[in-house]
Amino acid sequence: MKTFTFSTNSFSSEIPSWIGAFTHLQLLNLSSNNFTGVIPTSLFNLSKLSIFYLSSNNLQGYIPEAIGNLYSLRLLSLEKNEFSDSIPSSIFNISSLEQIDFSNNRFSGAMPAILVNNTMSSLLMLDFGTNNLIGLLPPNMFTQFSNLEKLYLHSNLFYGPIPSTLIGCKRLKILSLSNNHFEGRIHKDIGNLTMLQVLHLASNNFSGRFRFCSYSFTC
DSSP, X not given: OOEEEOOSSOOOSBOOGGXXXXXXXXXXEOOSSOOEEOOOGGGGGOTTOOEEEOOSSEEEEOOOGGGGXXXXXXXXXXXXXXXXXXXXXXXXXXXXXXXXXXXXXXXXXXXXXXOTTOOOTTOOEEEOOSSEEEEOOOTTGGGGOTTOOEEEOOSSEEEEOOOGGGGGOTTOOEEEOOSSEEEEOOOXXXXXXXXXXXXXXXXXXXXXXXXXXXXXXXX
C-alpha cells in the first residue's frame, strides 16, 4: 500500500499503530478527524513517506526527534492540534521538505537549531504561527532557506532583532511576524525583497526610522 487516506471523518480513537506496518506508504492523510493521544512511534519508521497530514485533530504530546527518520518527506502538516513541548531540530535534517506546518498548537521553547551544513533549499513554506515559541531567532536560520516563499512566525513570544540573513531569502512572498516581541530597527534592505507581497509586522516593539521602502516598493 502506498496511499492511506482517512481524512474528513469522525474517527475519535487513537491513531492505530499498525499503520506503521505499511512500510511502502508514501501518502498518509488522517486530517480533519477527532483522533486523540500521541503519534504512534511506528509511524516514524515509514521512511518512504512523502506526504504526512495529521492536521485538525485532538492529538497531543511531544514530537520526538525520530521524526527525522522520515527523510523522504515533502509535505508535513500537524497544524490545529494540541502538540506541546519543543519542536524537534531533526525536522531540519529532512532536506526534501517543501512545506512544514506546525501552526495552532502549543509548542514551546526556542526555535530549533539548524546545523550550518544542513541545506533546506527545497523548503518553500514554514509555518510555526500561533504557538508559545520563545527566544531569539538563530542568526544563521535564513541562510539555509534560500528558496523560502512563505514564513509564518506570528503569535508567539519571539524577541530580539530580525536576523539580517532574512534579506537573503530573495523569493520571499509572505512574511508574517506579527504579535511577538521583536525589537530594534527594521532592516532597510527588506525593501530589496522584490517578490514580497504580504508583510505583517504589527504588535511588536520595533523602533527607529520607518525607512525600508526602496524603488521596488510603492509606499
